Amino acid sequence: MSQPSNTSTASEADIAAAADRLATAISTGVPCAPIRDLIGSEDLVAAYAVQRGVDEIRRNAGAVVVGRKIGLTSVAVQQQLGVDQPDLGVLYADMEFPAGGVIPMDRLIQPKVEAEVAFVLGADLVDGPLDHAQVRDAIEYSVAAIEICDSRIENWDIKFGDTVADNASSGVYVLGTQRRTLAEVEPSEVVMSMTVDGVEVSTGVGTACLGDPIEAVVWLARTARDLGQPLTAGQVILSGALGPMAPVGAGNSVTVNVTGFEPVTTSFSSEGDNA
Template identity: 65%
Template sequence: MVAAFERLTQAAASGVPCAPVRDLIGRDDLAAAYAVQAALTEARVAAGARIAGRKIGLTSEAVQRQLGVDQPDFGILFDDMAYADGDVIPAGRVLQPRAEAEIAFVLRSDLAEGPLDTAQVRDAIAYAVAALEVCGSRIAGWDISFGDTVADNASSGAYVLGTERRTLDAIEPVDVAMSMTVNGAEVSTGTGAACMGDPVEAVVWLARMARDLGEPLRAGQVVLSGALGPMRPVAPGDTVTAALSGLGTVTVGFAEGATA
């Protein structure tokens, strides 16, 4: 575990992607992978970062089949990952960036006790908002197994929230339709049903998993619930916009310059 931690830490610090860590922790050892992620999180917090929420990954059955797993994963969102609608992400800020569109939820209450069922999770959600996640991998060439991506904080990089907030009384996440463009050309489409059948059910899964691992979801945290369509690579100078029915649009740019 220590060697995997050090390999990923060096990649993040240097901006040079590293070899996969599955040779060190195994391809699908869930406990070992999350232990590496937890150690990286502890180091980030010790250095002054604040936990802003979680992201859920591998919510698509197709992606799960590709990696040979039968469950999603999750990673930590830190405060320095957040960008505002219309911002430009500096060159090199995210290694090997890829964008995906999803629904984000902001919690109004803790999800630490009780059954953590659908009704409780829906009640705990303050509002939903359109979001872009900019995934990034510290693993060279995105050559990842389940163990690699979990250890690497679920391949997290940055995220952008839209400005239109909707309660679950006003919108049903499963029915949201999404279109994502890069420089005006449509590159990804999908619906809420593509995210574990319903984005709210993805949060139910996360709430239980987070509690089981000893770090429950808390009021005020952001939850990125998972992609509604395929993830696409982005390059310096690109502008990405996602339009989600009932939730408006969210846009982010990528600064010109060298990226890893």
């Protein structure tokens, strides 16, 4: 799996302009044009620089970082978006919603849901080889999760650089309340089913996430360290989709079943019910 290169052809002015465009879309809830006109489609150094620029804007406004997400880990999702490698984004405290609760639609622009296994770290992943054994030992527990992906780019018209810059197309997320250690549930062996309003819209297995969700965290740990933002104890890690994303809208209800965990549910507020 590839890591970000260390060279970029984008100017600092274009990177700043791209970050401002995305930050405006976040603050207004109005999607923007793709930012690849500013930084290109495949310049990962520039894309992650834009992501850091937006992150700085959000932190300056009071956002608190609580973890990371890995995106584009499933071949099914990669095919949906026309890419061939994973990416990463930042999780903020205000992105988490309780299991069984209602997510206000005014927090989202064009949401899509996916099911995955999430982890909470019990140790830093800063030094050492950051290999499978070290990452596995650093995981305190796992939970089933629903990630609500979103794009600030109008009509999900994204290439790889767009989604990386846009915080890996993150929206909000829901963690199941049933915690399982890796001795209790082996992430690579789980089976997933996701329904919207009772209709199955996605299925998958643990190996769909880069062969093993723990291997996805290995990639994340190494890449995050390379980017100068290593993973630390207490962080939540969304390890990536186990199957295809599905669009959702106002009034929809989502249930995720992952073997070894109790079902996780969430729903979305009806139009006019965002107060």
